[in-house]
Amino acid sequence: MSVFGWMNDQLLRMTWLNDLVGQGVVAVGLDPASRLGGSVQFFVYDVIKIFLLLAVLIFAISYVQSHFPPERTRAMLGGRSGLGANTLAALLGTLTPFCSCSSIPLFIGFTAAGLPLAVTFSFLISSPLVDLASVILLASIFSWPIALAYVVVGLVVAIVGGTVIGRLGMEDQVADFVRTVPVTGEAATMTRAERLAYAKDQVVEIVHRVWPYVLVGVGIGAAIHNWVPAEVISALLGQDKWWSVPVATVVGVPMYADIFGTLPIAEALVAKGVGLGTVLAFMMAVTALSLPSLIMLKRVVRMPLLVTFTGVVTLGILSIGLIFNSITHWFI
Amino acid sequence: MIIKILGSGCKKCVALAENAKAAAAAAGKQAEIVKVTDIAEIAAYGVMSTPGLVVDEKVVSTGKVLTAEEIGKLI
Numbered sequence: 339m340s341v342f343g344w345m346n347d348q349l350l351r352m353t354w355l356n357d358l359v360g361q362g363v364v365a366v367g368l369d370p371a372s373r374l375g376g377s378v379q380f381f382v383y384d385v386i387k388i389f390l391l392l393a394v395l396i397f398a399i400s401y402v403q404s405h406f407p408p409e410r411t412r413a414m415l416g417g418r419s420g421l422g423a424n425t426l427a428a429l430l431g432t433l434t435p436f437c438s439c440s441s442i443p444l445f446i447g448f449t450a451a452g453l454p455l456a457v458t459f460s461f462l463i464s465s466p467l468v469d470l471a472s473v474i475l476l477a478s479i480f481s482w483p484i485a486l487a488y489v490v491v492g493l494v495v496a497i498v499g500g501t502v503i504g505r506l507g508m509e510d511q512v513a514d515f516v517r518t519v520p521v522t523g524e525a526a527t528m529t530r531a532e533r534l535a536y537a538k539d540q541v542v543e544i545v546h547r548v549w550p551y552v553l554v555g556v557g558i559g560a561a562i563h564n565w566v567p568a569e570v571i572s573a574l575l576g577q578d579k580w581w582s583v584p585v586a587t588v589v590g591v592p593m594y595a596d597i598f599g600t601l602p603i604a605e606a607l608v609a610k611g612v613g614l615g616t617v618l619a620f621m622m623a624v625t626a627l628s629l630p631s632l633i634m635l636k637r638v639v640r641m642p643l644l645v646t647f648t649g650v651v652t653l654g655i656l657s658i659g660l661i662f663n664s665i666t667h668w669f670i
Numbered sequence: 671m672i673i674k675i676l677g678s679g680c681k682k683c684v685a686l687a688e689n690a691k692a693a694a695a696a697a698g699k700q701a702e703i704v705k706v707t708d709i710a711e712i713a714a715y716g717v718m719s720t721p722g723l724v725v726d727e728k729v730v731s732t733g734k735v736l737t738a739e740e741i742g743k744l745i
Binding site: 407409412442444447450519520521536539 | 678682710714715719733
């Protein structure tokens with residue numbers, strides 16, 4: 339085995355931890371091969387692994403992100419349009435610190451500064467969808483090719499989605515007050531000490547926010563992993579079922595959960611033979627669209643634009659699911 | 671003085687409001703703390719990341735939960 343492969347297994351996949359937890363399960367008198375023992379092992383191992391990775395990753399990524407506050411992103415995107423601008427917006431969306439509660443002020447700030455809707459929406463779609471931390475977790479749970487493929491298709495959805503929305507000429511579908519907002523604010527410059535403090539705060543805050551989702555997600559994952567027969571899952575969501583991707587998407591869209599919570603569910607589903615495309619569609623639907631975020635967006639855009647946004651993103655996710663299911667054999 | 675907290679009611683805004691109250695008390699200043707939750711009103715300050723802190727109609731901080739000590743230096 340190559341050095342890289344060894345590092346990937348030990349540091350990212352943490353196979354040592356799985357072995358250790360397996361020994362612990364035996365030590366308390368459970369058989370890891372039994373249902374209960376297997377569930378316990380999956381749960382304990384996944385919870386520890388996700389929180390360890392989360393803490394390290396969020397710290398490192400927040401440090402990088404502290405260089406890209408929204409004001410700076412807006413300045414970098416200002417005066418641009420076209421496919422290049424959409425691509426840049428989608429890429430910056432993966433870097434800018436972002437929580438769903440600040441998406442609306444961000445939308446207003448971008449639009450007020452005269453950024454085209456196409457560019458703003460590329461940013462808004464990519465921001466929750468392609469997150470640096472989630473990419474590394476994907477690599478940990480699945481593999482690097484799958485993680486990279488996820489990034490690429492996520493960016494494509496953001497770029498194409500933004501472009502389509504821009505083409506429809508719906509600039510008049512934005513609430514009137516947005517246009518009159520002043521464009522102010524230079525991003526404050528930070529010292530290294532401030533960036534480190536910021537990164538630490540982000541770890542505390544994000545872990546605080548996502549831990550219930552992670553526990554519920556791992557719980558569901560453990561249940562699927564050991565209690566639901568593979569035949570039931572494949573009868574419902576098997577790769578040969580044409581409805582598997584639409585069902586995964588439609589179920590995922592209204593749900594609100596963090597990507598960190600959906601990963602363990604995805605892991606268990608793939609282990610049961612559900613298509614990679616189906617699982618990716620589910621994850622993307624959960625993270626990119628949710629009822630709470632749509633309700634917030636409703637306050638700044640009119641209904642036709644909101645429906646268009648939801649429709650475009652849903653269609654994008656559907657096509658990605660179908661494409662991935664047809665090329666799963668490249669990855670697994 | 672009037673201290674405004676800009677934010678749609680997330681946990682961070684509550685924390686910032688608490689810290690602002692403590693800072694004003696520590697500095698011995700009469701301060702009225704106002705929470706601004708309406709999105710149009712928040713946007714009118716040109717703020718893109720919440721929570722924002724406004725002292726006497728001037729935006730002094732955005733996107734951060736400042737400690738009471740840090741706020742003390744701003745008021």
